[in-house]
Amino acid sequence: MFEQTFKNIDDLLYKDSGADSELDYIGQTSWVMFLRYLDELEQDKADQAELKGEEYTFILKEEYRWPNWAMPKDADGKLDHHVAMTGPDLVQFVDGKLFPYLAKFKQEAESANTIEYKIGEIFSELKNKIQSGYNLREILEYADSLPFRASTDKHELSHLYETKIKNMGNAGRNGGQYYTPRPLIRAMINVVDPQIGEKIYDGAAGSCGFLVEAYEYLYQRMEKTTDNLKILQEETLYGKEKKNLAYVIGIMNMILHGIEAPNIIHTNTLGENIRDIQEKNRYHVILANPPFGGKERPEVQQNFDIKTGETAFLFMQHFIKSLKTGGRAAIVIKNTVLSNTDNASVALRKLLLEGSNLHTILDLPGGTFTGAGVKTVVLFFQKGEPTKNIWYYQLNPGRNMGKTNPLNDKDMETFVALQKTRPETEQSWNIKVVDIDETTFDLSVKNPNTPEEAALRSPEEILDEMVYLDKETKSILNAIKELI
Helix, strand or coil, X not given: CHHHHHHHHHHHHHHCCCCCCHHHHHHHHHHHHHHHHHHHHHHHHHHHHXXXXXXXXXXXXXXXXXXXXXXXXXXXXXXCCCCCCCCHHHHHHHHHHHHHHHHCHHHHCCCCCCHHHHHHHXXXXXXXXXXXXXXXXXXXXXXXXXXXCCHHHHHHHHHHHHHHHHHHHHCCHHHHHHCCCHHHHHHHHHHHCCCCCCCEEECCCCCXXXXXXXXXXXXXXXXXXXXXXHHHHHXXXXXXXXCHHHHHHHHHHHHHCCCCCCEEEECXXXXXXXXXXXXXXXXXXXXXXXXXXXXXXXXXXXXXXCCCCEHHHHHHXXXXXXXXXXXXXXXXXXXXXXXXXXXXXXXXXXXXXXXXXXXXXXXXXXXXXXXXXXXXXXXXXXXXXXXXXXXEEECCCCCXXXXXXXXXXXXXXXXXXXXXXXXXXXXXXXXXXXXXXXXXXXXXXXXXXXXXXXXXXXXXXXXXXXXXXXXXXXXXXXXXXXHX
Protein backbone atom coordinates (compact mmCIF):
# COMPACT_ATOMS: atom_id res chain seq x y z
CA MET A 1 0.00 0.00 0.00
CA PHE A 2 2.75 2.45 1.01
CA GLU A 3 4.79 1.88 -2.14
CA GLN A 4 1.77 2.32 -4.42
CA THR A 5 0.78 5.52 -2.60
CA PHE A 6 4.26 7.01 -3.13
CA LYS A 7 4.10 5.99 -6.80
CA ASN A 8 0.66 7.60 -7.21
CA ILE A 9 1.95 10.85 -5.68
CA ASP A 10 4.96 10.81 -8.02
CA ASP A 11 2.66 10.27 -11.01
CA LEU A 12 0.61 13.33 -10.05
CA LEU A 13 3.76 15.44 -9.56
CA TYR A 14 5.00 14.28 -12.97
CA LYS A 15 1.78 15.58 -14.54
CA ASP A 16 2.03 18.91 -12.70
CA SER A 17 3.81 21.75 -14.49
CA GLY A 18 5.45 23.03 -11.29
CA ALA A 19 7.53 19.97 -10.33
CA ASP A 20 9.91 18.84 -13.04
CA SER A 21 12.61 16.61 -11.50
CA GLU A 22 13.20 13.83 -8.98
CA LEU A 23 14.51 16.51 -6.62
CA ASP A 24 11.24 18.43 -6.86
CA TYR A 25 9.21 15.26 -6.31
CA ILE A 26 10.88 14.46 -3.00
CA GLY A 27 10.79 18.10 -1.85
CA GLN A 28 7.06 18.39 -2.50
CA THR A 29 6.29 14.97 -1.05
CA SER A 30 8.30 15.97 2.04
CA TRP A 31 6.31 19.04 3.04
CA VAL A 32 2.99 17.24 2.55
CA MET A 33 4.19 14.20 4.53
CA PHE A 34 5.63 16.41 7.26
CA LEU A 35 2.27 18.10 7.87
CA ARG A 36 0.52 14.73 7.83
CA TYR A 37 3.06 13.39 10.35
CA LEU A 38 2.70 16.52 12.51
CA ASP A 39 -1.07 16.01 12.71
CA GLU A 40 -0.63 12.39 13.88
CA LEU A 41 1.99 13.50 16.43
CA GLU A 42 -0.36 16.17 17.80
CA GLN A 43 -3.26 13.69 17.98
CA ASP A 44 -1.06 11.21 19.89
CA LYS A 45 -0.01 13.89 22.38
CA ALA A 46 -3.60 15.05 22.82
CA ASP A 47 -4.69 11.43 23.52
CA GLN A 48 -1.88 10.95 26.06
CA ALA A 49 -2.81 14.20 27.82
CA GLU A 50 -6.47 13.14 27.96
CA LEU A 51 -5.52 9.83 29.62
CA LYS A 52 -3.70 11.80 32.32
CA GLY A 53 -6.66 14.16 32.72
CA GLU A 54 -4.65 17.04 31.27
CA GLU A 55 -5.34 19.40 28.40
CA TYR A 56 -3.04 19.47 25.38
CA THR A 57 -2.21 22.77 23.70
CA PHE A 58 -1.92 22.22 19.95
CA ILE A 59 1.08 23.73 18.16
CA LEU A 60 -0.98 24.80 15.15
CA LYS A 61 -4.04 27.04 15.20
CA GLU A 62 -7.34 25.35 14.34
CA GLU A 63 -7.48 26.71 10.78
CA TYR A 64 -4.06 25.28 9.89
CA ARG A 65 -4.48 21.77 11.26
CA TRP A 66 -4.56 18.93 8.74
CA PRO A 67 -8.20 17.86 9.39
CA ASN A 68 -9.42 21.42 8.76
CA TRP A 69 -7.61 22.56 5.61
CA ALA A 70 -6.26 19.37 4.02
CA MET A 71 -8.87 16.72 4.79
CA PRO A 72 -12.15 18.00 6.31
CA LYS A 73 -14.38 14.93 6.66
CA ASP A 74 -18.11 14.32 6.97
CA ALA A 75 -19.90 12.15 9.54
CA ASP A 76 -18.98 8.99 7.54
CA GLY A 77 -15.27 9.81 7.64
CA LYS A 78 -15.17 10.68 3.92
CA LEU A 79 -13.80 13.90 2.43
CA ASP A 80 -16.46 16.60 2.81
CA HIS A 81 -16.56 18.11 -0.68
CA HIS A 82 -18.82 20.96 0.53
CA VAL A 83 -16.08 22.21 2.86
CA ALA A 84 -12.82 21.01 1.28
CA MET A 85 -10.87 23.48 -0.83
CA THR A 86 -9.80 22.34 -4.27
CA GLY A 87 -8.49 23.84 -7.50
CA PRO A 88 -7.16 27.44 -7.40
CA ASP A 89 -8.65 28.05 -3.90
CA LEU A 90 -6.47 25.31 -2.40
CA VAL A 91 -3.23 26.56 -4.01
CA GLN A 92 -4.09 30.12 -2.99
CA PHE A 93 -4.58 29.04 0.65
CA VAL A 94 -1.33 27.01 0.72
CA ASP A 95 0.81 29.72 -0.88
CA GLY A 96 -0.82 32.79 0.65
CA LYS A 97 -1.72 31.65 4.16
CA LEU A 98 -0.42 28.21 5.19
CA PHE A 99 3.27 28.58 4.25
CA PRO A 100 3.63 32.16 5.63
CA TYR A 101 1.93 31.09 8.89
CA LEU A 102 4.22 28.07 9.34
CA ALA A 103 7.37 30.01 8.37
CA LYS A 104 6.77 32.42 11.29
CA PHE A 105 7.41 29.63 13.80
CA LYS A 106 11.15 30.08 13.18
CA GLN A 107 11.08 33.51 14.84
CA GLU A 108 8.63 32.53 17.57
CA ALA A 109 10.14 29.20 18.74
CA GLU A 110 11.87 29.05 22.13
CA SER A 111 14.98 27.30 20.76
CA ALA A 112 16.39 25.63 17.65
CA ASN A 113 15.94 22.19 19.25
CA THR A 114 12.13 22.32 19.23
CA ILE A 115 9.71 20.91 16.70
CA GLU A 116 8.26 24.43 16.40
CA TYR A 117 11.61 25.72 15.15
CA LYS A 118 11.87 22.83 12.65
CA ILE A 119 8.40 23.72 11.31
CA GLY A 120 9.51 27.32 10.80
CA GLU A 121 12.79 26.27 9.14
CA ILE A 122 11.15 23.87 6.71
CA PHE A 123 8.47 26.29 5.57
CA SER A 124 10.92 29.19 5.31
CA GLU A 125 13.09 27.16 2.95
CA LEU A 126 10.59 25.28 0.80
CA LYS A 127 8.04 26.61 -1.63
CA ASN A 128 4.94 24.83 -2.82
CA LYS A 129 5.64 23.98 -6.46
CA ILE A 130 2.39 22.12 -7.10
CA GLN A 131 0.53 24.50 -9.42
CA SER A 132 -2.65 22.53 -10.00
CA GLY A 133 -5.01 22.61 -7.03
CA TYR A 134 -6.68 19.48 -8.42
CA ASN A 135 -3.39 17.57 -8.36
CA LEU A 136 -2.70 18.90 -4.85
CA ARG A 137 -6.14 17.76 -3.68
CA GLU A 138 -5.40 14.20 -4.87
CA ILE A 139 -1.92 14.23 -3.29
CA LEU A 140 -3.42 15.28 0.06
CA GLU A 141 -5.93 12.43 -0.15
CA TYR A 142 -3.13 9.91 -0.82
CA ALA A 143 -1.06 11.28 2.07
CA ASP A 144 -4.10 11.10 4.37
CA SER A 145 -4.48 7.39 3.61
CA LEU A 146 -1.02 6.62 5.04
CA PRO A 147 -0.99 5.37 8.66
CA PHE A 148 1.76 7.00 10.74
CA ARG A 149 1.04 5.84 14.26
CA ALA A 150 2.26 2.21 14.53
CA SER A 151 6.02 1.64 14.70
CA THR A 152 5.76 -0.90 11.84
CA ASP A 153 4.11 1.77 9.68
CA LYS A 154 6.85 4.27 10.49
CA HIS A 155 9.51 1.66 9.70
CA GLU A 156 8.02 0.96 6.28
CA LEU A 157 7.57 4.67 5.55
CA SER A 158 11.17 5.41 6.54
CA HIS A 159 12.40 2.58 4.30
CA LEU A 160 10.41 3.94 1.34
CA TYR A 161 11.64 7.46 2.01
CA GLU A 162 15.23 6.18 1.98
CA THR A 163 14.48 4.52 -1.38
CA LYS A 164 13.26 7.85 -2.74
CA ILE A 165 16.46 9.55 -1.56
CA LYS A 166 18.49 6.81 -3.23
CA ASN A 167 16.54 7.23 -6.49
CA MET A 168 17.14 10.95 -6.30
CA GLY A 169 20.86 10.24 -6.06
CA ASN A 170 20.66 7.87 -9.02
CA ALA A 171 18.87 10.56 -11.02
CA GLY A 172 22.27 12.29 -11.14
CA ARG A 173 22.91 16.01 -11.28
CA ASN A 174 23.20 17.36 -7.76
CA GLY A 175 20.95 14.64 -6.30
CA GLY A 176 23.90 12.31 -5.82
CA GLN A 177 25.47 14.51 -3.16
CA TYR A 178 22.62 13.64 -0.79
CA TYR A 179 23.15 9.88 -0.89
CA THR A 180 25.95 7.75 0.57
CA PRO A 181 25.42 3.98 0.10
CA ARG A 182 23.94 2.68 3.34
CA PRO A 183 26.11 -0.51 3.43
CA LEU A 184 29.19 1.74 3.48
CA ILE A 185 27.71 3.90 6.26
CA ARG A 186 26.85 0.80 8.33
CA ALA A 187 30.41 -0.55 7.93
CA MET A 188 31.90 2.80 9.00
CA ILE A 189 29.65 2.88 12.09
CA ASN A 190 30.57 -0.72 12.94
CA VAL A 191 34.26 0.17 12.95
CA VAL A 192 33.82 3.40 14.95
CA ASP A 193 31.35 1.66 17.33
CA PRO A 194 29.55 4.64 18.97
CA GLN A 195 28.16 4.16 22.49
CA ILE A 196 25.10 5.58 24.21
CA GLY A 197 26.04 8.85 25.92
CA GLU A 198 28.48 9.86 23.18
CA LYS A 199 27.70 12.82 20.93
CA ILE A 200 27.74 11.97 17.20
CA TYR A 201 28.16 14.67 14.55
CA ASP A 202 27.93 15.10 10.78
CA GLY A 203 28.78 18.61 9.58
CA ALA A 204 27.70 17.83 6.01
CA ALA A 205 24.52 15.99 6.93
CA GLY A 206 22.75 15.85 3.54
CA SER A 207 19.82 13.45 3.90
CA CYS A 208 21.11 12.47 7.39
CA GLY A 209 21.99 8.91 6.35
CA PHE A 210 24.89 8.71 8.83
CA LEU A 211 22.80 9.99 11.74
CA VAL A 212 19.84 7.75 10.95
CA GLU A 213 22.06 4.65 10.75
CA ALA A 214 23.88 5.66 13.95
CA TYR A 215 20.48 5.95 15.66
CA GLU A 216 19.53 2.43 14.49
CA TYR A 217 22.92 1.04 15.59
CA LEU A 218 22.61 2.49 19.10
CA TYR A 219 18.90 1.69 19.47
CA GLN A 220 19.45 -2.00 18.68
CA ARG A 221 22.36 -2.37 21.13
CA MET A 222 21.44 -0.21 24.12
CA GLU A 223 19.42 -1.03 27.21
CA LYS A 224 15.91 0.38 26.54
CA THR A 225 15.54 2.54 29.67
CA THR A 226 13.63 5.84 29.72
CA ASP A 227 16.90 7.72 30.37
CA ASN A 228 18.72 6.04 27.47
CA LEU A 229 15.85 6.69 25.06
CA LYS A 230 15.77 10.36 26.08
CA ILE A 231 19.55 10.65 25.62
CA LEU A 232 19.36 8.98 22.21
CA GLN A 233 16.47 11.19 21.08
CA GLU A 234 17.72 14.53 22.37
CA GLU A 235 21.44 14.53 23.20
CA THR A 236 23.21 12.16 20.79
CA LEU A 237 22.81 13.08 17.12
CA TYR A 238 23.90 16.45 15.74
CA GLY A 239 24.25 17.76 12.21
CA LYS A 240 24.61 20.80 9.98
CA GLU A 241 23.48 21.23 6.40
CA LYS A 242 23.82 24.16 4.02
CA LYS A 243 21.44 23.28 1.16
CA ASN A 244 17.73 24.04 1.60
CA LEU A 245 16.34 20.86 0.06
CA ALA A 246 18.87 18.55 1.70
CA TYR A 247 18.10 20.13 5.07
CA VAL A 248 14.36 19.44 4.68
CA ILE A 249 14.93 15.89 3.40
CA GLY A 250 17.31 15.20 6.29
CA ILE A 251 14.86 16.48 8.91
CA MET A 252 12.04 14.40 7.36
CA ASN A 253 14.26 11.31 7.18
CA MET A 254 15.14 11.56 10.87
CA ILE A 255 11.54 12.18 11.89
CA LEU A 256 10.38 9.10 9.97
CA HIS A 257 13.05 7.08 11.76
CA GLY A 258 11.60 8.16 15.11
CA ILE A 259 13.63 11.25 16.06
CA GLU A 260 10.98 13.82 16.96
CA ALA A 261 12.96 17.10 16.94
CA PRO A 262 16.30 16.47 15.18
CA ASN A 263 19.32 18.57 16.22
CA ILE A 264 20.06 19.62 12.64
CA ILE A 265 21.08 23.23 12.05
CA HIS A 266 20.58 24.89 8.67
CA THR A 267 23.89 26.67 8.16
CA ASN A 268 27.08 26.72 6.11
CA THR A 269 29.41 24.69 8.32
CA LEU A 270 32.45 26.20 6.63
CA GLY A 271 31.24 29.69 7.54
CA GLU A 272 32.39 28.99 11.13
CA ASN A 273 35.87 30.05 12.16
CA ILE A 274 37.56 26.87 13.42
CA ARG A 275 39.52 28.98 15.91
CA ASP A 276 36.23 29.64 17.72
CA ILE A 277 35.46 25.93 18.27
CA GLN A 278 35.68 25.23 22.01
CA GLU A 279 35.53 22.01 24.04
CA LYS A 280 31.76 22.36 24.55
CA ASN A 281 31.35 22.36 20.74
CA ARG A 282 33.27 19.10 20.30
CA TYR A 283 32.00 15.57 19.68
CA HIS A 284 33.01 12.01 20.58
CA VAL A 285 32.24 10.61 17.11
CA ILE A 286 32.22 12.21 13.65
CA LEU A 287 30.80 10.40 10.61
CA ALA A 288 30.61 12.25 7.31
CA ASN A 289 30.88 12.31 3.54
CA PRO A 290 31.57 16.00 2.86
CA PRO A 291 31.07 17.41 -0.65
CA PHE A 292 34.24 17.51 -2.71
CA GLY A 293 35.16 19.33 -5.86
CA GLY A 294 33.43 22.52 -4.74
CA LYS A 295 35.25 25.80 -4.35
CA GLU A 296 34.87 28.11 -1.38
CA ARG A 297 35.35 31.87 -1.57
CA PRO A 298 38.47 33.55 -0.09
CA GLU A 299 36.52 35.00 2.86
CA VAL A 300 35.41 31.47 3.86
CA GLN A 301 38.99 30.19 3.55
CA GLN A 302 40.03 32.77 6.17
CA ASN A 303 38.20 30.61 8.74
CA PHE A 304 40.87 27.91 8.37
CA ASP A 305 44.57 27.53 9.14
CA ILE A 306 45.27 25.68 5.88
CA LYS A 307 43.95 27.91 3.07
CA THR A 308 42.42 26.06 0.12
CA GLY A 309 39.34 26.41 -2.08
CA GLU A 310 38.64 22.65 -1.98
CA THR A 311 35.58 22.12 0.23
CA ALA A 312 36.56 18.59 1.30
CA PHE A 313 39.92 19.80 2.68
CA LEU A 314 38.20 22.59 4.63
CA PHE A 315 35.71 20.10 6.04
CA MET A 316 38.59 17.84 7.14
CA GLN A 317 40.07 20.71 9.15
CA HIS A 318 36.64 21.42 10.66
CA PHE A 319 36.18 17.77 11.63
CA ILE A 320 39.63 17.43 13.20
CA LYS A 321 39.01 20.59 15.23
CA SER A 322 35.49 19.44 16.20
CA LEU A 323 36.63 16.09 17.65
CA LYS A 324 37.20 15.71 21.37
CA THR A 325 40.59 14.34 22.39
CA GLY A 326 40.19 10.57 22.10
CA GLY A 327 37.26 11.06 19.71
CA ARG A 328 36.86 8.78 16.66
CA ALA A 329 36.07 9.74 13.10
CA ALA A 330 35.30 8.02 9.79
CA ILE A 331 35.30 10.40 6.82
CA VAL A 332 34.71 9.65 3.12
CA ILE A 333 37.00 11.77 0.94
CA LYS A 334 38.40 11.66 -2.60
CA ASN A 335 41.59 9.61 -2.84
CA THR A 336 43.71 12.47 -4.21
CA VAL A 337 43.88 13.81 -0.63
CA LEU A 338 46.42 11.02 -0.05
CA SER A 339 48.86 11.99 -2.78
CA ASN A 340 48.35 15.54 -4.13
CA THR A 341 51.59 17.55 -3.92
CA ASP A 342 50.10 21.05 -3.51
CA ASN A 343 50.88 22.84 -0.24
CA ALA A 344 47.36 22.46 1.21
CA SER A 345 47.26 18.68 0.64
CA VAL A 346 50.71 18.15 2.17
CA ALA A 347 49.86 20.38 5.15
CA LEU A 348 46.55 18.54 5.71
CA ARG A 349 48.25 15.12 5.72
CA LYS A 350 50.89 16.42 8.15
CA LEU A 351 48.17 17.85 10.43
CA LEU A 352 46.26 14.56 10.42
CA LEU A 353 49.27 12.29 10.98
CA GLU A 354 50.81 14.40 13.75
CA GLY A 355 47.64 15.11 15.76
CA SER A 356 45.59 11.94 15.23
CA ASN A 357 46.05 8.21 14.87
CA LEU A 358 45.05 7.53 11.27
CA HIS A 359 44.84 3.79 11.86
CA THR A 360 42.81 2.66 8.82
CA ILE A 361 42.36 3.69 5.19
CA LEU A 362 39.62 1.94 3.22
CA ASP A 363 40.16 2.21 -0.54
CA LEU A 364 36.80 2.09 -2.37
CA PRO A 365 36.35 0.85 -5.96
CA GLY A 366 35.25 3.23 -8.73
CA GLY A 367 31.46 3.34 -9.10
CA THR A 368 30.79 3.14 -5.34
CA PHE A 369 29.10 6.54 -5.64
CA THR A 370 26.64 6.87 -8.50
CA GLY A 371 27.58 9.73 -10.79
CA ALA A 372 30.83 10.58 -8.95
CA GLY A 373 33.74 10.79 -11.36
CA VAL A 374 36.43 10.36 -8.70
CA LYS A 375 37.69 7.48 -6.60
CA THR A 376 37.20 7.73 -2.86
CA VAL A 377 38.70 6.46 0.38
CA VAL A 378 37.46 6.37 3.97
CA LEU A 379 39.82 7.73 6.63
CA PHE A 380 39.39 6.25 10.13
CA PHE A 381 41.23 8.14 12.85
CA GLN A 382 41.33 8.86 16.58
CA LYS A 383 42.35 12.29 17.78
CA GLY A 384 45.07 12.83 20.35
CA GLU A 385 48.11 10.72 19.50
CA PRO A 386 50.27 10.75 16.36
CA THR A 387 49.97 8.00 13.75
CA LYS A 388 52.55 5.22 13.90
CA ASN A 389 51.01 2.54 11.67
CA ILE A 390 48.31 2.65 8.97
CA TRP A 391 46.33 -0.37 7.82
CA TYR A 392 45.08 -0.17 4.24
CA TYR A 393 42.24 -2.28 2.89
CA GLN A 394 41.47 -2.36 -0.82
CA LEU A 395 37.80 -3.23 -1.29
CA ASN A 396 37.23 -5.53 -4.25
CA PRO A 397 33.63 -6.75 -4.60
CA GLY A 398 34.59 -8.81 -7.67
CA ARG A 399 32.28 -6.93 -10.05
CA ASN A 400 31.92 -3.56 -11.70
CA MET A 401 30.08 -1.20 -9.38
CA GLY A 402 27.27 1.04 -10.59
CA LYS A 403 23.56 1.83 -10.51
CA THR A 404 22.55 -1.76 -11.30
CA ASN A 405 25.32 -3.29 -9.15
CA PRO A 406 25.40 -1.16 -5.99
CA LEU A 407 27.45 -1.83 -2.89
CA ASN A 408 25.79 -4.27 -0.46
CA ASP A 409 26.35 -5.29 3.17
CA LYS A 410 28.00 -8.58 2.18
CA ASP A 411 30.67 -6.63 0.24
CA MET A 412 31.69 -4.95 3.51
CA GLU A 413 31.73 -8.00 5.82
CA THR A 414 35.38 -9.01 5.33
CA PHE A 415 36.64 -5.47 5.83
CA VAL A 416 34.65 -5.02 9.07
CA ALA A 417 35.83 -8.42 10.40
CA LEU A 418 39.53 -7.92 9.51
CA GLN A 419 39.68 -4.30 10.70
CA LYS A 420 39.74 -5.45 14.33
CA THR A 421 43.12 -7.22 13.90
CA ARG A 422 44.38 -5.45 10.72
CA PRO A 423 46.27 -8.37 9.18
CA GLU A 424 48.27 -8.58 5.93
CA THR A 425 46.26 -10.20 3.12
CA GLU A 426 46.12 -9.91 -0.67
CA GLN A 427 43.75 -6.96 -0.18
CA SER A 428 45.27 -5.40 2.94
CA TRP A 429 48.67 -4.24 4.13
CA ASN A 430 50.34 -2.12 6.82
CA ILE A 431 52.77 0.77 6.55
CA LYS A 432 54.90 2.46 9.20
CA VAL A 433 54.74 6.27 9.29
CA VAL A 434 58.50 6.44 9.92
CA ASP A 435 58.95 5.03 6.40
CA ILE A 436 56.91 7.86 4.80
CA ASP A 437 58.69 10.72 3.01
CA GLU A 438 58.48 13.64 5.46
CA THR A 439 58.63 16.25 2.71
CA THR A 440 55.42 15.06 1.00
CA PHE A 441 53.71 12.77 3.57
CA ASP A 442 52.51 10.78 0.54
CA LEU A 443 49.92 8.16 1.61
CA SER A 444 49.08 6.78 -1.86
CA VAL A 445 47.30 3.44 -2.10
CA LYS A 446 49.98 1.03 -3.36
CA ASN A 447 49.15 -2.58 -2.60
CA PRO A 448 52.42 -4.53 -2.12
CA ASN A 449 50.53 -7.80 -1.65
CA THR A 450 48.81 -8.03 -5.03
CA PRO A 451 49.54 -11.54 -6.36
CA GLU A 452 51.98 -11.51 -9.25
CA GLU A 453 50.42 -12.25 -12.60
CA ALA A 454 51.77 -15.22 -14.49
CA ALA A 455 54.83 -14.25 -16.53
CA LEU A 456 54.18 -13.73 -20.24
CA ARG A 457 55.50 -16.57 -22.43
CA SER A 458 58.28 -15.94 -24.92
CA PRO A 459 57.43 -15.71 -28.66
CA GLU A 460 59.38 -18.97 -29.28
CA GLU A 461 57.17 -20.88 -26.79
CA ILE A 462 54.00 -19.54 -28.41
CA LEU A 463 55.24 -20.48 -31.95
CA ASP A 464 56.22 -24.01 -30.80
CA GLU A 465 52.71 -24.51 -29.36
CA MET A 466 51.10 -23.25 -32.59
CA VAL A 467 53.16 -25.77 -34.66
CA TYR A 468 52.21 -28.59 -32.27
CA LEU A 469 48.49 -27.69 -32.39
CA ASP A 470 48.66 -27.41 -36.19
CA LYS A 471 50.07 -30.96 -36.47
CA GLU A 472 47.39 -32.27 -34.09
CA THR A 473 44.63 -30.62 -36.15
CA LYS A 474 45.98 -32.21 -39.40
CA SER A 475 46.06 -35.70 -37.89
CA ILE A 476 42.44 -35.32 -36.68
CA LEU A 477 41.32 -34.14 -40.13
CA ASN A 478 43.09 -37.10 -41.82
CA ALA A 479 41.39 -39.55 -39.45
CA ILE A 480 37.97 -38.03 -40.29
CA LYS A 481 38.71 -38.30 -44.08
CA GLU A 482 39.52 -42.01 -43.73
CA LEU A 483 36.18 -42.60 -42.04
CA ILE A 484 34.35 -40.91 -44.95
